[in-house]
Amino acid sequence: MEANQAIQNIERKIQAIKARLQALGPMRPGSVSQQYNVCGKPGCRCKDPQTPRRHGPYYQLNYVYQGKKKSQFIRRENLKQVRLELATYKKFRKLTDQWIGLALQAAQLRLKNAL
Numbered sequence: 437m438e439a440n441q442a443i444q445n446i447e448r449k450i451q452a453i454k455a456r457l458q459a460l461g462p463m464r465p466g467s468v469s470q471q472y473n474v475c476g477k478p479g480c481r482c483k484d485p486q487t488p489r490r491h492g493p494y495y496q497l498n499y500v501y502q503g504k505k506k507s508q509f510i511r512r513e514n515l516k517q518v519r520l521e522l523a524t525y526k527k528f529r530k531l532t533d534q535w536i537g538l539a540l541q542a543a544q545l546r547l548k549n550a551l
């Protein structure tokens with residue numbers, strides 16, 4: 437296949453990726469973990485000597501932004517929305533990775549084409 441034609445094919449794939457990116461809804465990076473805590477109340481169930489039952493689960497959202505680790509608790513009623521946004525972010529990253537891969541291929545073809 438001629439390089440120009442190969443580049444055009446790649447550009448079409450990139451356009452398709454852009455369209456999918458455009459269609460993405462709200463997103464955020466990170467992951468949710470569950471925490472179980474022990475409190476300070478004397479005689480509380482969480483410190484029962486036989487069958488301690490910790491408090492929780494509490495849902496903690498962890499993410500990194502601009503090299504800084506951030507963490508916050510998420511209310512149970514917000515969990516579904518947050519998980520949806522985390523899933524959308526994964527799609528965003530997957531699509532941009534694909535775009536980068538295609539961009540590299542096209543860039544390489546343009547170099548050969550220039551010879």
Ligand SMILES: [Zn+2]
Nearest residue numbers: 475480481482
């Ligand atoms: Zn307790």
